[in-house]
Amino acid sequence: MSYGLDVAVSDIRANRLSELDGSDFFKRGDCDDLARLIDTKLRVAPRRRCYDMSRYDWDAIAARTAEVYGHLSR
Numbered sequence: 001m002s003y004g005l006d007v008a009v010s011d012i013r014a015n016r017l018s019e020l021d022g023s024d025f026f027k028r029g030d031c032d033d034l035a036r037l038i039d040t041k042l043r044v045a046p047r048r049r050c051y052d053m054s055r056y057d058w059d060a061i062a063a064r065t066a067e068v069y070g071h072l073s074r
Contacts, residue, residue, distance in 0.1 A: 002056075006047040008037045019051040 011025040026033040
């Protein structure tokens, strides 16, 4: 996602990101569904997508974590 490429992800709760739509998911544990999704994505022109990755900026996450720990130690 950080490279703006199309993705195929399992439908587990942790992967249910607002940046993704229904066509990005396959049923967890269903190899046939995964194969179908990969086949579909390979047959269709590759998509470059603009995902909002700002929530996943590790420098910002680390700074917020340090801020929380700083408040706890006061």
